[in-house]
Amino acid sequence: xxxxxxxxxxxxxxxxxxxxxxxxxxxxxxxxxxxxxxxxxxxxxxxxxxxxxxxxxxxxxxxxxxxxxxxxxxxxxxxxxxxxxxxxxxxxxxxxxxxxxxxxxxxxxxxxxxxxxxxxxxxxxxxxxxxxxxxxxxxxxxxxxxxxxxxxxxxxxxxxxxxxxxxxxxxxxxxxxxxxxxxxxxxxxxxxxxxxxxxxxxxxxxxxxxxxxxxxxxxxxxxxxxxxxxxxxxxxxxxxxxxxxxxxxxxxxxxxxxxxxxxxxxxxxxxxxxxxxxxxxx
Amino acid sequence: xxxxxxxxxxxxxxxxxxxxxxxxxxxxxxxxxxxxxxxxxxxxxxxxxxxxxxxxxxxxxxxxxxxxxxxxxxxxxxxxxxxxxxxxxxxxxxxxxxxxxxxxxxxxxxxxxxxxxxxxxxxxxxxxxxxxxxxxxxxxxxxxxxxxxxxxxxxxxxxxxxxxxxxxxxxxxxxxxxxxxxxxxxxxxxxxxxxxxxxxxxxxxxxxxxxxxxxxxxxxxxxxxxxxxxxxxxxxxxxxxxxxxxxxxxxxxxxxxxxxxxxxxxxxxxxxxxxxxxxxxxxxxxxxxxxx
Numbered sequence: 001x002x003x004x005x006x007x008x009x010x011x012x013x014x015x016x017x018x019x020x021x022x023x024x025x026x027x028x029x030x031x032x033x034x035x036x037x038x039x040x041x042x043x044x045x046x047x048x049x050x051x052x053x054x055x056x057x058x059x060x061x062x063x064x065x066x067x068x069x070x071x072x073x074x075x076x077x078x079x080x081x082x083x084x085x086x087x088x089x090x091x092x093x094x095x096x097x098x099x100x101x102x103x104x105x106x107x108x109x110x111x112x113x114x115x116x117x118x119x120x121x122x123x124x125x126x127x128x129x130x131x132x133x134x135x136x137x138x139x140x141x142x143x144x145x146x147x148x149x150x151x152x153x154x155x156x157x158x159x160x161x162x163x164x165x166x167x168x169x170x171x172x173x174x175x176x177x178x179x180x181x182x183x184x185x186x187x188x189x190x191x192x193x194x195x196x197x198x199x200x201x202x203x204x205x206x207x208x209x210x211x212x213x214x215x216x217x218x219x220x221x222x223x224x225x226x227x228x229x230x231x232x233x234x235x236x237x238x239x240x241x242x243x244x245x246x247x248x249x250x251x252x253x254x255x256x257x258x259x260x261x262x263x264x265x266x267x268x269x270x271x272x273x274x275x276x277x278x279x280x281x282x
Numbered sequence: 283x284x285x286x287x288x289x290x291x292x293x294x295x296x297x298x299x300x301x302x303x304x305x306x307x308x309x310x311x312x313x314x315x316x317x318x319x320x321x322x323x324x325x326x327x328x329x330x331x332x333x334x335x336x337x338x339x340x341x342x343x344x345x346x347x348x349x350x351x352x353x354x355x356x357x358x359x360x361x362x363x364x365x366x367x368x369x370x371x372x373x374x375x376x377x378x379x380x381x382x383x384x385x386x387x388x389x390x391x392x393x394x395x396x397x398x399x400x401x402x403x404x405x406x407x408x409x410x411x412x413x414x415x416x417x418x419x420x421x422x423x424x425x426x427x428x429x430x431x432x433x434x435x436x437x438x439x440x441x442x443x444x445x446x447x448x449x450x451x452x453x454x455x456x457x458x459x460x461x462x463x464x465x466x467x468x469x470x471x472x473x474x475x476x477x478x479x480x481x482x483x484x485x486x487x488x489x490x491x492x493x494x495x496x497x498x499x500x501x502x503x504x505x506x507x508x509x510x511x512x513x514x515x516x517x518x519x520x521x522x523x524x525x526x527x528x529x530x531x532x533x534x535x536x537x538x539x540x541x542x543x544x545x546x547x548x549x550x551x552x553x554x555x556x557x558x559x560x561x562x563x564x565x566x567x568x569x570x571x572x573x574x
Contacts, residue, residue: 096380166418169375170480174431174487175408184430187421279421279467 037252057246068229076144084152092160112150118209125213138225140215148200159192190276198269208233325490332386343545354522356532359542365525373410411484415496417476419468431487454482474505494524
């Protein structure tokens with residue numbers, strides 16, 4: 001009997017330990033970014049474009065990277081949603097529970113999910129060469145969209161599979177077609193869509209490997225889809241590889257901005273999720 | 283649906299009467315917009331030689347039935363005897379059951395339900411309001427739940443929708459309880475209220491039949507009594523087919539009773555006769571509680 005309680009205690013300690021360790025990671029990452037980046041942080045950094053000699057420590061900022069990231073991630077997320085919602089809807093509403101096609105499709109999406117982002121980058125690069133495109137905003141958007149679609153599908157599908165069949169029957173018995181039922185489905189899986197969006201944005205905004213060859217890097221803000229665009233992860237990467245300490249600190253400032261954007265999005269995402277889940281049938 | 287219009291112009295006695303529109307004319311403001319109503323006095327549902335198989339299992343065997351108009355027909359029988367499957371065949375929800383095969387005929391005013399397809403099914407499902415065992419509000423507000431069906435069938439004018447919603451919430455005896463919170467999520471209602479909401483939602487697409495699949499078995503006694511009373515009122519305008527496990531409930535409200543056992547109709551007829559003078563041995567056994 002006593003052993004049981006001891007066991008319970010031991011595992012409780014282990015679990016608490018694991019939880020605190022992960023928490024410590026988060027805190028230490030934020031701490032190191034803050035201490036190193038805060039000194040280099042200024043309004044100039046986030047409001048100005050890089051001036052001449054920015055990369056050897058002279059004046060300017062990385063507005064180009066912020067805007068480039070926002071462009072790419074924003075448009076890709078929209079495209080991703082537009083493509084993956086129909087996929088999830090079709091998989092779960094149109095196809096039967098034990099459909100072979102659905103099974104194969106899901107495996108295929110799982111494979112896509114596991115492909116590293118550098119492969120997406122290389123793949124995108126090959127296609128761009130084939131079509132004679134240069135590194136551009138468009139290239140970045142396409143590759144990031146490809147990168148996040150599996151995330152969207154996976155996480156929305158997970159929610160949609162739990163979709164109560166009774167709701168479908170209720171909708172059908174009112175004379176709704178399957179397509180009309182999408183209104184009901186979307187409302188029910190809205191929290192899932194919010195979570196999926198959050199995960200995708202987090203992945204998309206932080207990914208350096210896929211945009212390196214496709215979106216390129218530039219010191220100006222792109223004004224058309226065919227111009228190259230800078231991104232925050234690459235801003236961090238390039239500045240961090242500089243031997244000059246000031247420039248390295250600026251990399252941390254860029255990392256700080258990146259982290260803040262992700263943090264802001266997750267808080268926003270949680271808020272939206274809560275708002276949208278009020279109608280959800282438990 | 284002339285009877286429907288006639289019912290509207292009659293003086294209203296009871297407060298909870300389904301169609302107590304304040305000025306007596308409300309209904310006319312939205313009804314002509316409906317696409318499907320036909321001026322038929324009678325509607326009838328006839329089942330002929332119906333067989334249903336689900337994955338090689340013979341669920342319904344040679345069913346022959348006639349469901350009378352504007353009466354409450356109770357289907358009773360032990361669990362697993364195919365009662366719910368029968369209801370599902372009536373509104374073609376059987377389509378979403380995997381591996382189901384249906385043969386025979388189910389005739390609604392002469393149109394075969396079993397062989398209908400495409401737009402006919404949509405039309406047909408509208409004619410058959412289904413109320414399930416567990417109330418299943420759609421994930422939206424109370425107002426939108428009722429308006430959903432109307433919107434699908436083409437009513438978009440907000441003013442009209444408001445009238446429709448009020449009308450049918452009154453018909454389901456729910457209006458007074460929810461009129462101040464039409465925009466709150468439907469799932470916050472109590473389970474009894476949810477069931478009445480589902481009833482109102484079904485009525486809002488103007489069915490001829492109400493199919494209730496053990497509609498009161500998940501409810502508390504008071505809520506289920508409310509639903510029963512509603513059914514008794516609604517049978518003036520609708521034909522109600524209900525599956526029930528509680529014999530006492532069938533005894534209270536049924537006009538007709540169908541007794542099913544292992545996929546076959548053993549006995550059917552007016553409630554009074556079936557309950558008092560059952561012809562078949564199995565019916566007698568079931569009624570006396572030998573099996574349930």
